[in-house]
Amino acid sequence: xxxxxxxxxxxxxxxxxxxxxxxxxxxxxxxxxxxxxxxxxxxxxxxxxxxxxxxxxxxxxxxxxxxxxxxxxxxxxxxxxxxxxxxxxxxxxxxxxxxxxxxxxxxxxxxxxxxxxxxxxxxxxxxxxxxxxxxxxxxxxxxx
Ligand SMILES: Nc1ncnc2c1ncn2[C@@H]1O[C@H](COP(=O)(O)OP(=O)(O)OP(=O)(O)O)[C@@H](O)[C@H]1O
Ligand SMILES: [Mg+2]
Numbered sequence: 001x002x003x004x005x006x007x008x009x010x011x012x013x014x015x016x017x018x019x020x021x022x023x024x025x026x027x028x029x030x031x032x033x034x035x036x037x038x039x040x041x042x043x044x045x046x047x048x049x050x051x052x053x054x055x056x057x058x059x060x061x062x063x064x065x066x067x068x069x070x071x072x073x074x075x076x077x078x079x080x081x082x083x084x085x086x087x088x089x090x091x092x093x094x095x096x097x098x099x100x101x102x103x104x105x106x107x108x109x110x111x112x113x114x115x116x117x118x119x120x121x122x123x124x125x126x127x128x129x130x131x132x133x134x135x136x137x138x139x140x141x142x143x144x
Pocket of ligand 1: 046050051054055080082083084085091092096097098099104105106107108109110129
């Protein structure tokens with residue numbers, strides 16, 4: 001099947017669960033297993049949390065969430081217009097955090113990588129960040 005959605009919300013912590021639930025409802029069309037769905041929801045939570053806590057240090061800004069289903073693959077894009085990431089390769093390293101003083105573990109990107117088939121990160125300082133999570137599902141409904 002083919003499907004898509006786009007939405008925008010303010011980057012406040014209350015919207016993390018909202019975004020996760022939207023993705024779960026969208027992905028339910030592919031008859032995912034409980035485990036597959038939990039994995040994607042966790043990856044989405046990490047990306048959305050990053051947009052909320054890192055992208056906008058001063059005032060909350062907008063987060064754009066988009067989803068696409070193509071066959072049995074789901075693509076979820078989380079974008080912000082925030083401060084951006086100076087060194088994406090470094091940020092993706094396990095245990096790297098830009099906020100050690102807040103006791104963050106620096107594992108968000110590692111979790112996204114382990115629970116998705118692939119992730120892409122595009123970012124520039126002052127330009128914001130775009131994360132795309134790609135996950136294939138085994139459910140039969142997805143095959144056209
Ligand atoms: N959307 C974003 N905008 C700006 N910087 C970001 C964004 N996402 C990630 N980063 C930077 O990349 C670093 C690594 O992110 P990651 O999610 O792996 O770890 P963390 O958020 O610091 O810790 P954890 O996710 O374990 O709480 C962050 O500390 C931050 O410096
Ligand atoms: Mg994080």
